[in-house]
Amino acid sequence: MWDYSDKVKEHFLNPRNVGDIKDADAVGEVGSLACGDALKLFIKLDDKKERILNATFQTFGCGSAIASSSALTEMIKGKTLDEALQITNKEIADFLGGLPEEKMHCSVMGQEALEVAIAKFRGVKVELHDHEHAEQGGEIVCKCFGLTDQFLKKVIAANKLHTAEQVTHFTKAGGGCGGCIPRIKEIIAEVLGEKPQEEHKRPGKLTNLRKMQLIQDVLEKEIKPQLWADGGDLELIDIAGNAVQIAFRKACAGCASSGFTAKFVEQKLRDLVSDDISVEEVEE
Amino acid sequence: MKEVYLDNNATTKVDEAVFEEMRPYFCELYGNPSSMHFFGGQVQKKVDEARNRVAVLLGALPEEIIFSACGTESDNTAIRSALEIFPEKRHIITTRVEHPAVLTMCRNLAKRGYRVTELNVDNEGRIDLGELKRAIDDDTVVVSIMYANNETGVIFPIEEIGAIVKEKGALFHTDAVQAVGKIPLNMARSTIDMLSLSGHKLHAPKGIGALYLRKGVPFRPFLVGGHQEKNRRAGTENTASIIALGKACELAANFIEDENTRVRSMRDLLEKELLDLIPNGRINGGKAERLPNTLSIAFEFVEGEAILLLLSEHGICASSGSACTSGSLEPSHVLRAMGVPFTCAHGSIRFSLSRFNTEADIELVIRELPPIIRRLRELSPFGREFLSA
Numbered sequence: 001m002w003d004y005s006d007k008v009k010e011h012f013l014n015p016r017n018v019g020d021i022k023d024a025d026a027v028g029e030v031g032s033l034a035c036g037d038a039l040k041l042f043i044k045l046d047d048k049k050e051r052i053l054n055a056t057f058q059t060f061g062c063g064s065a066i067a068s069s070s071a072l073t074e075m076i077k078g079k080t081l082d083e084a085l086q087i088t089n090k091e092i093a094d095f096l097g098g099l100p101e102e103k104m105h106c107s108v109m110g111q112e113a114l115e116v117a118i119a120k121f122r123g124v125k126v127e128l129h130d131h132e133h134a135e136q137g138g139e140i141v142c143k144c145f146g147l148t149d150q151f152l153k154k155v156i157a158a159n160k161l162h163t164a165e166q167v168t169h170f171t172k173a174g175g176g177c178g179g180c181i182p183r184i185k186e187i188i189a190e191v192l193g194e195k196p197q198e199e200h201k202r203p204g205k206l207t208n209l210r211k212m213q214l215i216q217d218v219l220e221k222e223i224k225p226q227l228w229a230d231g232g233d234l235e236l237i238d239i240a241g242n243a244v245q246i247a248f249r250k251a252c253a254g255c256a257s258s259g260f261t262a263k264f265v266e267q268k269l270r271d272l273v274s275d276d277i278s279v280e281e282v283e284e
Numbered sequence: 285m286k287e288v289y290l291d292n293n294a295t296t297k298v299d300e301a302v303f304e305e306m307r308p309y310f311c312e313l314y315g316n317p318s319s320m321h322f323f324g325g326q327v328q329k330k331v332d333e334a335r336n337r338v339a340v341l342l343g344a345l346p347e348e349i350i351f352s353a354c355g356t357e358s359d360n361t362a363i364r365s366a367l368e369i370f371p372e373k374r375h376i377i378t379t380r381v382e383h384p385a386v387l388t389m390c391r392n393l394a395k396r397g398y399r400v401t402e403l404n405v406d407n408e409g410r411i412d413l414g415e416l417k418r419a420i421d422d423d424t425v426v427v428s429i430m431y432a433n434n435e436t437g438v439i440f441p442i443e444e445i446g447a448i449v450k451e452k453g454a455l456f457h458t459d460a461v462q463a464v465g466k467i468p469l470n471m472a473r474s475t476i477d478m479l480s481l482s483g484h485k486l487h488a489p490k491g492i493g494a495l496y497l498r499k500g501v502p503f504r505p506f507l508v509g510g511h512q513e514k515n516r517r518a519g520t521e522n523t524a525s526i527i528a529l530g531k532a533c534e535l536a537a538n539f540i541e542d543e544n545t546r547v548r549s550m551r552d553l554l555e556k557e558l559l560d561l562i563p564n565g566r567i568n569g570g571k572a573e574r575l576p577n578t579l580s581i582a583f584e585f586v587e588g589e590a591i592l593l594l595l596s597e598h599g600i601c602a603s604s605g606s607a608c609t610s611g612s613l614e615p616s617h618v619l620r621a622m623g624v625p626f627t628c629a630h631g632s633i634r635f636s637l638s639r640f641n642t643e644a645d646i647e648l649v650i651r652e653l654p655p656i657i658r659r660l661r662e663l664s665p666f667g668r669e670f671l672s673a
Contacts, residue, residue, distance in 0.1 A: 009593075012590070012593060013594075013597070015663065018662070018663055020668075029665070033585070033626055033627055033630075033666055034626040036587060036614075036615070036630045037587065038664075038665060038666070039665075040665040058663060058664060058665040058668060059663055059664065059665070060585065060586070060587060060663075060664035060665060060666055060667065061587050061590070061664075062587050062588075062589035062590055063589055063590050063593045065587075066590060066663060144614070175614065176614050230392055230395075230396065254368070255396075256367040256368050256371040257367075257393070257396045257397050257398065260396055260397035261396065261397075263397075264397075
């Protein structure tokens, strides 16, 4: 069960400002049935068309999506449009006494609907988080939820996100098939001004000593972590020229597919160190 | 607030009689069954009795029962064992709707070079035996197909599947965690080689399971070490829980009739009333043969977590195939495999009953759920369109 704050529960059970405004000045719609949540925000302005007199919402979604929508409408009432635009998703979450990190995307959805509504009212283009956005020329990063690079960059920067998992919690990106997670990592690196970790590049000609060092390096950094993920392990027994002798440990030892694993190790070493490497499994 | 517990496919209440049976084996009769002294020996006798009770429920021999820590361990053990027995065979068959205890394992094996076929299901959650026949070949080492689905209750034709598997000489494993105690089983006349069961789904405690292993089927243990369970599962026996599982199986045999009559009619009543009272509801797997206790019902234009939270306000405990409840972002793999329409995939609720439920429980849901769905539809932009149409 989610650890929702009392205020989230309260806004979910007694949501404020539900419904529509017939003569609304601005309407913002984000999300869809397929995505699992959607929000339609209605805004009524004063005569000067500057200050928000009233705001209502309709939300399809989970408890925190409904609470976030309710909070948003309460927060923007009485604010000018420019003031309202300053509201961040974090402020929506804070208003509710915080949201579980996995649910932060609900606060992002609220902030987005507000932006869309105001942009539409002002007749300016908006960086939509929507499938429609492809038409506007952005790069669709997450195909499952139709999310663009601009949108992700904005959320990453605003919330100082460091991991792909956080990006998923805040935007849903990567939460479907997961195919875009490598791209999300690149985008995080771009936004945070970090260079993506350099991948192992295959070197040119090698001395024997350098080759042995490289083999050990690749085994430690590239291969073992993958085996660990499956509960396995290996040990380097010997390196004689291009012949690498390994022994499998843990789940790999006696595993029916260890022959296949040995092939995988060999291919990886050939790719990253040298074409002439052969790998042999030994019993010590 | 008193709970109205309708989430028995997730876990069940420990039967008081089961608890009483296990109670002495903590502070008083705490001996190790492997010990040579009388004090351990008397525990050994109770463990033997429990093994016998489990065997009786399954129509199996006592030596065909291996106690484990959970359904997941039994599933993992069965599949791993098959692969080790036939290292030259590289093909595994399972289904897209398996429990993660099987599916995750198979997908990990696929990454390590095994060929894995995940059989599809139709809109009602049924598999096509023709697809199985086309998929199975001489390279197939094990077929692991659940007896009944935990989310929808849909029952697979296990003996027909087993006959196809046997013809090709592969091993047949079934995860029967949801079926044991609800469907009469008789291993003496079955095609099943290995069957997993879990204690906490049938009113025994969490942390105890068993693997049925047909006599004569070769086996490699998952846990190695001591000689417990005839060298098939090392580790000191969880004696109190084993004794509890034995008692729970004995009781299950007595209540299997009740599950299929009284419990089934309560489930059917709940299903009928909810469909009558709530427009645009849909039973997941409604046309398939299903467990007597399970109702998976989807409502258009609303989201499952919100339904559960509002039900919870009335003490009603159910679960959902919706994304938001699990922390994942997509609806359950089972509902997706069944092609449940996207308008209601996020609005699925599972009620799973047990012998401890009463008509009053069902009446409470019938009274409280329709206004909850209406309220959430009024909140939802799509629901409002639907209501005004």
